[in-house]
Amino acid sequence: MASSSLPQPPLPSSNLTSQQSSSPPSQLPIRKMPGSYGLPLVGPLSDRLDYFWFQGPDKFFKSRSEKYKSTVFRTNIPPAFPFLGNVNPNIVAVLDVKSFSYLFDMDLVDKRDVLIGDFRPSLDFYGGIRVGVYLDTTEPKHAKVKSFTMEILKRSSEVWLRELLSNLDNFWETVESDIAKSDDGSSYLIGLQRCIFNFLSIALTGANPSASPDIAENGWKMIDKWLAIQVIPTTKIGILQPLEEIFLHSWAYPFFLVAGDYQKLYNFIDENAGDVLRLGEKEYGLTREETVHNLLFVLGFNAYGGFSVFLPSLIGRIAGDSSGLQERLRTEVRKVCESGSGLNFRTVNEMELVKSVVYETLRLNPPVPLQYARARNDFKISSHDAVYEVKKGELLCGYQPLVMRDANIFDDPEEFKPDRFVGKTGSELLNYLFWSNGPQTGKPSESNKQCAAKDMVTITAALIIANLFLRYDQITGDAGSIKTVVKAK
Numbered sequence: 001m002a003s004s005s006l007p008q009p010p011l012p013s014s015n016l017t018s019q020q021s022s023s024p025p026s027q028l029p030i031r032k033m034p035g036s037y038g039l040p041l042v043g044p045l046s047d048r049l050d051y052f053w054f055q056g057p058d059k060f061f062k063s064r065s066e067k068y069k070s071t072v073f074r075t076n077i078p079p080a081f082p083f084l085g086n087v088n089p090n091i092v093a094v095l096d097v098k099s100f101s102y103l104f105d106m107d108l109v110d111k112r113d114v115l116i117g118d119f120r121p122s123l124d125f126y127g128g129i130r131v132g133v134y135l136d137t138t139e140p141k142h143a144k145v146k147s148f149t150m151e152i153l154k155r156s157s158e159v160w161l162r163e164l165l166s167n168l169d170n171f172w173e174t175v176e177s178d179i180a181k182s183d184d185g186s187s188y189l190i191g192l193q194r195c196i197f198n199f200l201s202i203a204l205t206g207a208n209p210s211a212s213p214d215i216a217e218n219g220w221k222m223i224d225k226w227l228a229i230q231v232i233p234t235t236k237i238g239i240l241q242p243l244e245e246i247f248l249h250s251w252a253y254p255f256f257l258v259a260g261d262y263q264k265l266y267n268f269i270d271e272n273a274g275d276v277l278r279l280g281e282k283e284y285g286l287t288r289e290e291t292v293h294n295l296l297f298v299l300g301f302n303a304y305g306g307f308s309v310f311l312p313s314l315i316g317r318i319a320g321d322s323s324g325l326q327e328r329l330r331t332e333v334r335k336v337c338e339s340g341s342g343l344n345f346r347t348v349n350e351m352e353l354v355k356s357v358v359y360e361t362l363r364l365n366p367p368v369p370l371q372y373a374r375a376r377n378d379f380k381i382s383s384h385d386a387v388y389e390v391k392k393g394e395l396l397c398g399y400q401p402l403v404m405r406d407a408n409i410f411d412d413p414e415e416f417k418p419d420r421f422v423g424k425t426g427s428e429l430l431n432y433l434f435w436s437n438g439p440q441t442g443k444p445s446e447s448n449k450q451c452a453a454k455d456m457v458t459i460t461a462a463l464i465i466a467n468l469f470l471r472y473d474q475i476t477g478d479a480g481s482i483k484t485v486v487k488a489k
């Protein structure tokens, strides 16, 4: 079994050194790092076309890894030439669990401005402020913003549950009424985004969208546009090549296209998030502007963006299953809720299978597929079978969808195994579940860059599944639509 020969679990970054993260590099052969950046301009352009057009991200990384017989190698990643000439596309790809975990070692790597690679959208998108996610742990403001965010999450837990469940009620009612009207079922993505936006806005910031008819109706759309305009140069859309290459991946889109919407969102938070704003200013020493822009980033990019990608894959995985998983989930959920006090954080935590399904979905569909970090100094990085030298300033890039299919760690890595994370052996595998930019057993803190909501995200997803099986006996559908629902008898 793969997990019997696991390397030592990577520890949360502050405790981790490259030597501790795995077997000592000295036991492994030192290899010259394979790969190349190619000729100037031509190399980055050809890699860009492979990444977005001829191969797509999965094949891009997989084919190079096979060619170089290594999970660590040098290559380019878009955006690049011609109009993004100020962006350096050179990266060191890290594609196995062991080399990827160096991204969490804050002694070795710097996370300044590398959220989506060497390309950082204009600061105009955030009111001219480098918000927390772009700050390295050596920058004092990172600690302030991170602890402010974790405090909001802690304070919100009661509201979180109430708002989640009431917004889910609205969501499922809309799905049911769509199904009643159309034989094609319900295309639920818009309803889901509305639900996520409403719930997160109240839970994280205290600002209730119903205070502003425009935000209640269009807030989620405004955030979609703000997000899309920022990340277009790095995102494969897969609609129509070569038009996508020419018009979407060749230059950065300017902020003014969404400036009006961003101002409306800013005003909405500024006018309606009083308690949370006071907390940021009084307890964490942030200015009001910094507090609002950081809140908007956490709400819009981290939370709304993350859940908008993750939840359709979770709902689709369950709705599309015909292996009997729904019946097993339903039995577990109802057994726990009937013997406990209904659905809440404590009871959902007892649902082993539900939680394992959440983890397994995050393993196979990590919502944030790419993670970056820059070498603070020269150091040696280990894969499972060799050691390579990384130079100061090089940008490491981990592609999670391949890393989370590392056959040295996960048995039958391509297969969706609902019970993978159940029991003692299963829970040990949480050491290697990295969707949150750290192990699932790690602890987000001021001194690392792990997702502040690592636990809240998984527990929220588990609550959504549990709520579904209290409401329905069965559902059918996929990641974009629900075809049928059978109400609980």
Ligand code: HEM
Binding pocket: 111, 115, 132, 133, 134, 135, 146, 149, 153, 298, 302, 303, 304, 305, 306, 307, 310, 367, 368, 371, 372, 435, 436, 437, 448, 449, 450, 451, 452, 453, 456, 457
């Ligand atoms: C499914 C939902 C989510 C996913 C997939 C997700 C994923 C991530 C990832 C991968 C990172 C690390 C980015 C990097 O530096 O490379 C991150 C950071 C972060 N996330 Fe999440 N996240 C989610 C939800 C949330 C929520 C609900 C919050 C609300 C508080 C949140 C707050 C943050 C913050 C503040 C950071 C920056 C941490 C730091 O600067 O140290 N995330 N998230």
